[in-house]
Amino acid sequence: MKLTVIGCSGSGPGPKSAASCYLVEHDGFRLLLDLGNGSFGTLQAIADPDTVDAVFLSHLHADHCLDVAPFVVWHRYSGRSSGRQIPLYAPDGAAERLALAYDGADADLTDVFDFTAVTPGDLTIGPFEAETVRTAHPVECHAVRLTAGNRSLVYTGDTGPSQRVVDLARGADVMLAEAAHPPGPDLPGGLHLTGREAGEHAAAAGVGRLLLTHVPAWVDEIGQLFAASAVFSETELVRSGATYEI
Numbered sequence: 150m151k152l153t154v155i156g157c158s159g160s161g162p163g164p165k166s167a168a169s170c171y172l173v174e175h176d177g178f179r180l181l182l183d184l185g186n187g188s189f190g191t192l193q194a195i196a197d198p199d200t201v202d203a204v205f206l207s208h209l210h211a212d213h214c215l216d217v218a219p220f221v222v223w224h225r226y227s228g229r230s231s232g233r234q235i236p237l238y239a240p241d242g243a244a245e246r247l248a249l250a251y252d253g254a255d256a257d258l259t260d261v262f263d264f265t266a267v268t269p270g271d272l273t274i275g276p277f278e279a280e281t282v283r284t285a286h287p288v289e290c291h292a293v294r295l296t297a298g299n300r301s302l303v304y305t306g307d308t309g310p311s312q313r314v315v316d317l318a319r320g321a322d323v324m325l326a327e328a329a330h331p332p333g334p335d336l337p338g339g340l341h342l343t344g345r346e347a348g349e350h351a352a353a354a355g356v357g358r359l360l361l362t363h364v365p366a367w368v369d370e371i372g373q374l375f376a377a378s379a380v381f382s383e384t385e386l387v388r389s390g391a392t393y394e395i
């Protein structure tokens with residue numbers, strides 16, 4: 150399994166990266182996890198959009214889904230699309246939410262996407278066995294564990310501290326975890342992880358490696374890395390364009 154970071158800026162695009170988007174490949178199959186703002190531009194530098202076989206949206210916050218709109222424009226008007234319908238997995242209501250982002254309530258995106266509503270549980274996406282759980286976030290958000298070729302990657306999506314996410318990640322080779330909250334008192338619950346909490350989740354789950362992501366542009370990313378590394382040493386901060394063999 151190969152992971153390529155397309156966008157990793159938390160809560161919106163930043164000066165060094167687009168918002169959340171990750172390309173996961175196995176056996177020639179290409180799955181995108183999230184399509185946050187700005188990510189479709191970076192994607193084109195890394196992969197031909199027509200080679201994307203499926204899209205999984207963790208949730209429908211703008212920084213995880215808004216570049217579905219340029220993805221649709223490209224497929225309709227570039228003259229480079231093969232015209233096949235792309236499976237899109239997302240929380241219930243995605244077709245309506247993404248139609249509004251694209252144009253208006255009457256917009257129909259089903260010429261480009263075949264929508265499937267995700268619920269907690271198991272599903273198969275190409276060569277990947279996928280398991281999802283609901284995270285601790287103000288809107289419906291799913292963390293996902295992808296397994297293929299005996300290797301496993303867990304992507305937390307957006308989440309506050311969550312035992313369900315720890316259980317999902319148990320023994321995974323790689324945990325790609327958000328760390329959006331800087332340390333501090335009076336942090337709102339059920340929203341995001343601090344760097345330390347991301348490290349604690351990785352340690353509790355016994356994963357092989359922790360990849361920190363979704364640090365907002367206004368948060369000290371090295372501080373997040375140090376805080377996570379203090380409790381889980383096999384930690385690194387991801388960058389746009391970085392690749393990982395899992």
Ligand SMILES: [Zn+2]
Pocket residue numbers: 159160210212213307363
């Ligand atoms: Zn987010």
Ligand SMILES: [Zn+2]
Pocket residue numbers: 208210286307
């Ligand atoms: Zn969110």
